[in-house]
Amino acid sequence: MPSSELKRKGRGATDFRCTKDKLCVVKWFDNREVILASTCKCVDPVEPVRRWDKKQRQFIDVPCPQIVKEYNQFMG
Template identity: 90%
Template sequence: MPSNELKRKGRGATDFCCTKDNKLCVVKWFDNREVILASTYKCVDLVEPVRRWDKKQRQFIDVSCPQIVKEYNQFMG
């Protein structure tokens, strides 16, 4: 999916592509900007809400987030 389509769908929009044998999965997720991650063991099986600050509303909102992104953020310093 092109980047502008994800942006049009809004925060939490997700697109993914897996190989035929499911050994590699590439996930594109839109938060404030587009995030692209590839994994050999996780895909978008599980999508959970995460809290993100919305600048326009000046409050926290819930945004859907794939498990692969949550794990990446957990282990990054």
């Protein structure tokens, strides 16, 4: 999916591709596009994460793939 289409869908939009060798590449849109690749994790399960929305001036729930959630847990 092109970056412009992902951005048009809004926060939490996800696109992914998996190969027969179990390589999974996930593209997720939060404030910016995030691209991650893994051989052990993929998209499922998708769980909500809390993000600050500037326009609404409050926290909102954004769907987040498992690979992004684990990356944030162990790298940040």
